[in-house]
Amino acid sequence: MTDKKPGFFKRLFGGDAPTPTPAETTVPPVEETAVPDIAAVTPDAVVPEPAPEVTPASEPTPVEAPEHVPVPGPPETTPDYVEEVEEKAALAAQRAVIEPPAAPVEAEPRGWFARLASGLKRSSDQLTGSITSVFTKRKLDNATLEELEDILIQADLGIDTATTITETLRRDRFDRDVSGEDVRAVLAAEVEKVLGPVALPLEIDASQKPFVILMIGVNGSGKTTTIGKLAQKLADEGKSVMLAAGDTFRAAAIEQLQIWGDRTGASVVSRPAGSDASGLAFDAVTQARAEGRDVLIIDTAGRLQNRDELMNELEKVIRVIKKVDPSAPHATLLTLDATTGQNALKQVEIFGQRAGVTGLVMTKLDGTARGGILVAIAKKFGLPVHFIGVGESVGDLEAFTAADFAQAIAGRD
Numbered sequence: 001m002t003d004k005k006p007g008f009f010k011r012l013f014g015g016d017a018p019t020p021t022p023a024e025t026t027v028p029p030v031e032e033t034a035v036p037d038i039a040a041v042t043p044d045a046v047v048p049e050p051a052p053e054v055t056p057a058s059e060p061t062p063v064e065a066p067e068h069v070p071v072p073g074p075p076e077t078t079p080d081y082v083e084e085v086e087e088k089a090a091l092a093a094q095r096a097v098i099e100p101p102a103a104p105v106e107a108e109p110r111g112w113f114a115r116l117a118s119g120l121k122r123s124s125d126q127l128t129g130s131i132t133s134v135f136t137k138r139k140l141d142n143a144t145l146e147e148l149e150d151i152l153i154q155a156d157l158g159i160d161t162a163t164t165i166t167e168t169l170r171r172d173r174f175d176r177d178v179s180g181e182d183v184r185a186v187l188a189a190e191v192e193k194v195l196g197p198v199a200l201p202l203e204i205d206a207s208q209k210p211f212v213i214l215m216i217g218v219n220g221s222g223k224t225t226t227i228g229k230l231a232q233k234l235a236d237e238g239k240s241v242m243l244a245a246g247d248t249f250r251a252a253a254i255e256q257l258q259i260w261g262d263r264t265g266a267s268v269v270s271r272p273a274g275s276d277a278s279g280l281a282f283d284a285v286t287q288a289r290a291e292g293r294d295v296l297i298i299d300t301a302g303r304l305q306n307r308d309e310l311m312n313e314l315e316k317v318i319r320v321i322k323k324v325d326p327s328a329p330h331a332t333l334l335t336l337d338a339t340t341g342q343n344a345l346k347q348v349e350i351f352g353q354r355a356g357v358t359g360l361v362m363t364k365l366d367g368t369a370r371g372g373i374l375v376a377i378a379k380k381f382g383l384p385v386h387f388i389g390v391g392e393s394v395g396d397l398e399a400f401t402a403a404d405f406a407q408a409i410a411g412r413d
């Protein structure tokens with residue numbers, strides 16, 4: 001809440017606005033122009049004038065509006081005061097020429113950590129709420145540690161990480177008072193330890209023209225949206241980007257990619273719905289190469305990892321890309337919807353085997369209390385996590401940093 005600015009009268013008189021007396025209430029409203037404007041007042045103009053006589057009358061007689069409402073003599077209207085104000089204004093004007101005004105603070109966009117923390121709020125609320133309820137004025141004993149282990153496993157952090165956290169506490173704090181905050185500190189430290197090695201940026205090798213990124217994942221996991229967000233990031237870095245609408249099953253997916261292309265300034269290669277996806281990929285790599293594009297991002301149709309024929313088709317897309325450039329795809333990114341919880345582990349395993357995943361993007365961390373799954377995935381597979389998504393807008397995809405994630409999920413600022 002911002003403080004309310006004092007009203008004009010308060011600023012003029014330095015106190016509360018004068019309460020009108022009954023006699024004054026009979027005076028017709030004074031026009032605004034009659035109120036002296038300090039900025040316009042010159043020393044000459046403020047020589048106090050005698051106050052007009054107001055005859056107290058039992059019967060109110062209409063009083064004509066005076067031509068000039070006398071200023072009831074506050075110090076602000078004395079010639080000295082006006083001089084002082086003018087001097088200060090002149091000084092401020094000089095300074096403004098030398099120092100341009102600072103940009104307004106409130107215009108700044110919300111920082112990434114704030115967005116990450118609010119995106120992970122459901123996960124962290126669940127975790128910290130349960131932790132606090134267990135660690136309210138309790139000595140650390142076996143029963144408490146077991147309860148904590150259950151909480152951490154339910155939060156999808158994985159058995160390994162849950163055990164490490166409880167064992168750390170057992171070693172350092174057994175039989176001592178432990179607060180929720182102590183536990184959250186250990187949780188954040190352990191999560192950071194697990195995520196640190198996998199928090200790796202997506203490096204675009206400039207010697208590859210184009211650097212081919214293949215985006216894969218199950219239906220609705222956020223591939224197309226991530227492509228759009230990524231295209232924007234790359235465009236902001238001055239790279240020329242091409243998108244390939246490789247989800248040829250759905251006309252809506254092709255349109256969706258076209259919209260992202262228009263929005264981010266990336267050109268889009270597409271074929272009518274129903275076309276062969278591998279043929280489209282072949283054409284896109286050839287065209288991007290001919291045009292000397294920096295980056296080509298190829299969308300693919302969503303597929304469940306257990307649909308063998310669809311996984312075969314994905315393998316074919318990769319084989320065909322390699323016909324144009326044997327080193328491509330240079331990055332195969334698996335998008336994982338955080339809301340799917342434990343099934344994400346299976347997705348990493350199967351997509352990894354069939355398509356050679358090089359990095360992960362976890363989306364929709366804002367829509368789940370199960371963000372801890374990222375920790376379990378990192379621990380089990382050690383694959384690089386390049387980005388996380390905490391919302392649908394273009395700014396909601398960020399390079400992944402272990403410390404920020406760990407602090408946010410443990411509910412620490």
Ligand SMILES: Nc1nc2c(ncn2[C@@H]2O[C@H](COP(=O)(O)OP(=O)(O)OP(=O)(O)O)[C@@H](O)[C@H]2O)c(=O)[nH]1
Nearest residue numbers: 219220221222223224225302363364389390391392
């Ligand atoms: N809240 C939230 N929604 C997201 C995020 N990323 C993607 N979405 C939404 O998830 C839905 C599916 O995203 P898409 O990008 O269409 O997913 P897809 O993997 O391309 O889907 P298919 O083409 O069906 O396989 C859309 O409504 C997106 O706006 C995220 O980080 N947070």
